[in-house]
Amino acid sequence: MPADAVPLIMGILIFFASLISLRLGFSVAIIEVILGVLFGNLGFIQSEPWMLYLATFGGIILTFLAGAEIDLDLMREKYRESFLIGFFSFIIPFVVVTAYTYYFAGWSLQSALIGGTALSTTSLAVVYSVLVESRMCQTGYGKIIMAATFVTDICTAIALSVLFLQPTVYTLVFIVVSLAVIYLAMQYSHLLFTHPLIKNRVVEPEVKFVLLLLLIFMYFGSLGNGQAVLPAFLLGLLIAKYRTKDRWFTETVEMKGISVKLRIIAYAVITPVFFIVGGMNVSVPMILSALGLFVILFGLKIFSKFAGVYKLSKKFIPDASMYSTLLMSTGLTFGTIASVFGLSMGYINQQQYSVLIGVVIASAVIPTFIAQKWFKPLHSEDLGDMKFDGWNPQ
Secondary structure (H helix, E strand, C coil): CCHHHHHHHHHHHHHHHHHHHHHHCCCHHHHHHHHHHHHHHCCCCCCCHHHHHHHHHHHHHHHHHHHHHCCHHHHHHCHHHHHHHHHHHHHHHHHHHHHHHHHCCCCCHHHHHHHHHHCCCCCHHHHHHHHHHCCCCCCHHHHHHHHHHHHHHHHHHHHHHHHCCCCCHHHHHHHHHHHHHHHHHHHHHHHHHCCCCCCCCCCCHHHHHHHHHHHHHHHHHHHCCCCCHHHHHHHHHHHCCCCCCCCCCCCCHHHHHHHHHHHHHHHHHHHHHHHHHHHHCCCHHHHHHCHHHHHHHHHHHHHHHHHHHHHHHHHHCHHHHHHHHHHHCCCCHHHHHHHHHHHHCCCCCHHHHHHHHHHHHHHHHHHHHHHHHHCCCCCHHHHCCCCECCECCC
């Protein structure tokens, strides 16, 4: 296929995914993943370097926006709930999948650890996208779900780093640069965001400033074998601390405006590439050649997620326990990162990679579909004056 036809096909897929999403009432992320699987396996489109980079950048932007949505006051108030749900969402799938693949599927220890790491994740990108589209990211349970998702993914990132990565001097550079960028942004970003010469200008320098910071994380993360999603999330979380007195908002008017603009940019072009490319990574023939293992691993991921999350969600988020459990069962970003890392380092072979990616993609689609179709809770617009988790958003 001519290289100049690829952007056209991507544009068509992105546009029709949004129409299908509106028509069927499903999350657009699900539609984009499914279209990626279909068109990738039928040979209509193949990944190119610019698509892979843009997809990675889309994951970073989504992570930043998710961090900006977290209410620090609520997170402090509900730290126990968020930590327990997030930690057990990680540790039980990690142990179960690693044990099965090592003792029963005959994988090597390193392959089994990659499998356990890849399937222990919860997709912050999918969870954030679904909550934003459903207008539930500002509810109490929505923020607990996002905070718990971050706990799960940071545990996954730590496991991947401790078990496999070989630190270099550039890893230290990445850590230092990330901490310095976050600190300087916390201290001085408001000077840029509120400056009278900058506010409401069509050139949007404040939006470009945030994108620049995220690109810095990506560059130094790649240089130091680190994951840029962690500092990106922390950046969004910490620079959103400049708040109005109304606790319904998680950002100042300036920061909220920047988040809205970034969201428009991301959802129009960048994040669709992220989800479509994620679907294109699935090799259906290789999954079919190991269909039994695929089904077992998918079942183990979902079962172990329920074992780790449902009872805690029933206790801490009783009005949305099944919904939160299903969302916590999703996987995409870190699962893909762990699988790609395992393949590139020779820890897993192509078939194992395809099975893991297939399970990751299936877990992004199936639990999200079920959650949105049958377990979607009432949110603030539906409940009026009803309180969420002990406080009234109105």
